[in-house]
Amino acid sequence: MGEWFNTETVSVTGESGKYFEYVNGEKTIKKTRLGDVWKRCAAYILDVFLVNLFVFLILIAVTLTKDPLAEIYGIAFTNLAIFAYFVYFESSKAQATLGKKWMNLKVVDFEGKRISFLRAFFRYFARGMPTIVLVVVDVATNGTGIINEHLGFYFLIPIVTYAPILFMDMRQGVHDVMAGTVVVKNYPGYK
Numbered sequence: 001m002g003e004w005f006n007t008e009t010v011s012v013t014g015e016s017g018k019y020f021e022y023v024n025g026e027k028t029i030k031k032t033r034l035g036d037v038w039k040r041c042a043a044y045i046l047d048v049f050l051v052n053l054f055v056f057l058i059l060i061a062v063t064l065t066k067d068p069l070a071e072i073y074g075i076a077f078t079n080l081a082i083f084a085y086f087v088y089f090e091s092s093k094a095q096a097t098l099g100k101k102w103m104n105l106k107v108v109d110f111e112g113k114r115i116s117f118l119r120a121f122f123r124y125f126a127r128g129m130p131t132i133v134l135v136v137v138d139v140a141t142n143g144t145g146i147i148n149e150h151l152g153f154y155f156l157i158p159i160v161t162y163a164p165i166l167f168m169d170m171r172q173g174v175h176d177v178m179a180g181t182v183v184v185k186n187y188p189g190y191k
């Protein structure tokens with residue numbers, strides 16, 4: 001597997017954790033401001049609210065059918081919808097989910113470019129990786145019935161995934177580091 005990005009073209013300048021510099025396709029240095037932590041949190045909360053509202057409506061409709069097979073399809077569809085929401089919007093021309101657009105943020109690679117669908121897919125998958133690992137370990141060690149007893153611990157997973165944003169110079173979460181992405185402020189006319 002080759003390199004996803006050239007680390008020699010990336011640096012953080014000025015006040016630590018405030019700016020992101022990269023060398024663009026024309027070999028000139030571009031500088032942009034990193035997304036604020038509170039804006040990223042607000043964007044994520046809005047995204048989760050929107051997606052869960054959609055999921056809630058679908059699951060209510062499926063439950064009213066009283067068909068067990070419809071419930072299985074409904075759960076599969078809602079998981080696919082959540083996946084599609086984040087992957088599609090972050091790899092789209094807008095480079096942002098609705099929450100990120102609302103907070104004037106976008107996701108870029110280390111060259112300041114739009115991320116591919118594959119990279120957005122990997123970023124989404126990396127966001128949920130700690131949860132998947134915890135569930136697999138929990139089931140392997142304790143059996144399937146124990147998941148409900150430990151459900152409270154699963155809600156702590158976002159702390160593991162997102163806490164590095166507070167401490168890393170480029171304000172990256174685990175998913176950003178794994179996917180080679182950065183969340184920056186989206187200025188008008190910025191490409």
